[in-house]
Amino acid sequence: LGNCTEAELWRILDGLNLLLEKRFDRVSIQTDSIEAVNIIQDDSSRNSNSTLIKRIFQVLNMFK
Numbered sequence: 001l002g003n004c005t006e007a008e009l010w011r012i013l014d015g016l017n018l019l020l021e022k023r024f025d026r027v028s029i030q031t032d033s034i035e036a037v038n039i040i041q042d043d044s045s046r047n048s049n050s051t052l053i054k055r056i057f058q059v060l061n062m063f064k
Contacts, residue, residue, distance in 0.1 A: 004036040011051050012036065016059040027063045 008031055017029055031037060039045045039053060046057050 005033060007055060008033040008036040013056050020062060025064050
């Protein structure tokens with residue numbers, strides 16, 4: 001992951017966690033980072049060695 005992409009993924013994870021705390025049941029992610037979008041949309045990323053990416057997918061699974 002590049003520094004820019006990693007920072008954007010952290011912002012996404014922070015936002016997801018905030019939405020969970022507020023008990024939202026659906027989420028829509030908007031970002032201008034094509035790299036972050038590709039990582040989140042790529043099914044092979046689910047098997048990533050990155051703890052950050054794994055955590056994003058875990059949190060996303062908590063939403064509808």
